Amino acid sequence: MDFLRPDTFAEALAVKAERPDAVPIAGGTDVMVELNFDHRRPSALLDLTRIAELREWTTVDGRLRVGSGVPYTRIIEQLGAQLPGLAMASRTVGSPQIRNRGTVGGNLGAASPAGDTHPVLLAGDAVIEVASTRGTRMIPAAEFYLGVKRNALEPDELIAAVHLNATPGPEQFAKVGTRNAMVIAVCSFAIALHPAEKRVGAAVGSAAPTPRRATAAEEFLAGELDWAAPEPLLDSVKRRFGELVAEAASPIDDVRGSAAYRKHALAVLARRTLGWAWQDHLGKEARECA
Amino acid sequence: MSLTPAELSSSVAGGIGASPQRPDGNLKVRGEFAYASDLWHEDMIWGSTLRSPHPYARIVSIDLTEALKVPGVHAVLTHQDVPGSNLYGLEHKDQPVLAVDVVRYQGEAVALVGADHPETATRAMKRIKVEYEVLEPVVDMETAADDTPLHPGGNLVRHVPIRRGDQSPTADVVVSGRYEVGMQDQAFLGPESGLAVPAEDGGVDLYIATQWLHVDQGQVASALGMPLDKVRLTLSGVGGAFGGREDLSMQVHACMLALHTRKPVKMVYNREESFYGHVHRHPAVLHYEHGATRDGKLVYVKARIFLDGGAYASSTGAVVANAATLGVGPYEVDNVTIDCYGLYTNNPPCGAMRGFGAVQAGFAYESQMDKLAEKLGLDPVDVRIANAMTEGSVMPTGQVVDSAAPVAQLLKLVKDKPLPPVSTTLDLRSMPGGVSNTTHGEGVVRGIGYAVGIKNVCFSEGYDDYSTARVRVQVIGGELVALAHTAACEVGQGLVTIMQQIVRTELGVQRVTILPMDTSIGNGGSTSASRQTYVTGGAVKAACAAVRDKLTKLAGGRELSEVDLADLVGDDVIDETVEWRHRATEPLDPETGQGNAHVQYGFAAHRAVVDVDVELGLVKVVELDCAQDVGNALNPQAVLGQIQGGSAQGLGLAVMEEIQTVGGKVRNPSFTDYLIPTVLDMPPMSIDVLELADPNAPYGVRGVGEPPTISSTPAVVAAIRAATGLALTRVPVRPEHITQT
Incomplete structure (x- = not known):
């Protein structure tokens, strides 16, 4: 197995164009597990950890551009206030050691349905910037996940960055696991309120072949919420929202949990996170009016 | 007249009762301790094991042609x-070295493959x-006896019946239940590893992480068709055991490859292979019926217990005896009918794991x-205390408990501890689900539960259970120093520290070297059954x-406290080896299960406080306090460590740890899906240690x-039941059980 170590992103793209079978590796928290279990034997690894530009985040035109190599720890510590949903999801990833190494780019590259950041990226309308020697593509998160561990990348492309709203509305993320830390999601859920556009983002993880948006739930809720004169939510609204989120999932029975439990838990998570996010919105409105 | 240990040790620090630093402690903390997986030898090759993908299959043919062509x-x-013999086993020689x-x-x-690189293999x-x-x-363990x-x-x-008292009893109140225990794994962190080096005398030297060098030696020699003295074992660094290293893993395999190739052979399992490479805790189905008076006094206990031994016997027979003889728990019951069965199935082989049969029974009888x-509308602690055994109580085997059995006291100790406050500020780490942010208090209900248990200590049923120790004193550099040598395995529990403490106390010598554990000295017995101290x-x-x-003789009438021991020993080397046995036990009567089968009994009680998210079925154990009698805490810090670790392993079985199988196939052979508690799952513990000395045991230890x-x-x-009102008859309790989805 070749171990390729480019120093710049341009160099990495050139290598990837020449060796499309090379597997990119950043933190290695997914790739190394696959190698250790002998589930995968790539002819080459393309180490991205020397590329400084992938580990930067910047604000561009009111959007945050987060380099694909920014580790979870820095997202939590440096971007927690700006990207609360992504920080919440990052906080649930593995152990401190894993969070020091693991990256959102790696989560996207692996495209596991159980990846922790996916629901947040979907709910928050993130756009994935991918690049090759042929140029750059901007792929909305909703179009990025194609199947179990399959994403929209072409073989010669690498993930450059994730673009997110720099001033998002209230966001929440919650994940169920059978241990109180260091656990793969049995199911997960993210909600993002977009008050400026009177829209709602909602997405489920680990409950379908891909992470996916709960579109019917989003539309239902957008219609129910009174953005201008916000009031506490009716329980019936929260319940219906939960039901629609559960309906968006098509989970399986597996070693981590039953399909029935996943649907049940998603409905609970959706109700609760909606309550917290709306409470957050009410608080903001109250502060702005005062 | 010789000096008493107390007089000799008065000037020496780090004797019994103290908690001196472990000799291997710093190395382990710094990551410098050499575990068996770190073994290395010039010219060594690597051994690998081809394993069956099927739970049950006939081997039609094996073709090695293409494998032998691989360069390297x-x-x-x-x-x-x-x-030699292709069959081995701890109790029954029923397991093939290779199928x-x-x-x-x-x-x-x-x-087996031996190759120049693991990848080649x-x-x-x-x-x-x-x-x-x-x-x-x-x-299916319940129908296995009548199956293929x-x-x-x-x-x-094995079937162990227990018949005591009236076999057709009646009682005012009867409760019955069917309970299930899932397959727990020892989950030791250091995977199976060893290095076999062919010797010039035609024999082999094996460096190995194990729990019992001599029983390995016997089995390896038998498989290799060699006399014992040609198979020499040295303990390597062991990263935990908990019963999972009592059976052979690659011991014979590595030696076969080494003898065949005349090269040193290293074998180390990866984590996935480790799940297939050792026995697990027996899953169990337990049917219980308790009869009692209206005031809660037990009249009878009837039980039918099934333990799934998997494909090979391992120590199933002894596990069956434990579950049977300890099957009513630490309670006085006059009328007992128990039938305990250990079965062969095509599930993974099960054998020794911490608690050894008493764990499965304990879940059922405490439930x-x-x-x-x-x-009866009674307090659960009161019912236990009303039936609690004491010193002098009679076990269902007829054996009289002849040392401290402070069951009621232990229960009172945990009950009287102050309860933890309900948190008023939101810290996700203290919530069910932790930082996964599943609740900010919604759905969270607190519950409190109690339990007490009984475990036999040392080997039982007439087994000739002993250990061999050699102690040497000599003067080195003007200082009298001691050396202790045994074949008793240090697996992380701290026996090396205890041995040093004992020598310091007994001989008043500060510097005590512990020799590597190996088979050049007599049997040290198994590091199991809570027996090494x-x-x-x-x-x-x-x-x-x-x-x-010997020193007293050298002193020729002078008192040892009056002489300079270094001067007394001079150029002599005093070297004594002793074989030591605990008091003998008896086999169980095969019809009635009566007999003085056990050496000693140990007791512990817990109070658990849990917060359950009843909507999501997630559990946060808020508190898990314990009271235990240890006879005499030779090393108080190590005692607390054992109690914390044992409690954590029990918590793991309660809420997460299970090897899941379907049709005999393991679904989760990795730490990704076989979950063990983290620091956010296991609460800090308040522990009460009683020291009620057992007059039959050295220093009174238990x-x-x-x-x-x-x-x-x-x-x-019990605490989860209190929070949810659910029956919860199976462990581990899963979110599906609590949410009934």
């Missing part, structure tokens, strides 16, 4: 290359062609005690006494390691 491959071996014409569990070893293994005829596996026989004698490994309390500690103490007698594992699980489940 030194050997590919099958059962035909086993030089012959049938495989009985997924992961059974079929062939892996490639060669993929080229071994094994044709299997897949058979329908036997997987997997071994010549049928599928019943029953809670059920009885509920039915008792038995090897007893042996070291006795060897010290023998050394002291085995420590296992009792807390028994009561921890039922206490946590």
